[in-house]
Amino acid sequence: MAYDVMIYIICIYSERELKQIQYEWQQATRVIDRLVMFGYIAATIAFATYMLAWHNEELTLTDEVMDQAKA
Structure with missing residues (x-):
């Protein structure tokens, strides 16, 4: 009886x-x-701040740029 109680308490x-x-x-x-x-x-x-604020290169889409992108 006491052994069963001890096992129950341990469980x-x-x-x-x-x-x-x-x-x-x-x-x-x-x-x-x-x-x-x-x-x-x-x-x-x-990353978004860097790309939007400090990426000062102006991108202009011309026919030359589009032709280079296609190639």
Whole structure:
């Protein structure tokens, strides 16, 4: 009887510990996901800003440019 109770308590403790580990990993993956998302957003904004603001070469579409693009 006492042995069965001890096994039951150990099983409950193991389940709680497993749930705690799963919860901690879920939190860690959420943090990593947010970091990746913010990094992607920052890189996208930086690239768009560079392309729109500091890319001063004026592009004019002429027949020569279009012929070179076709070739």
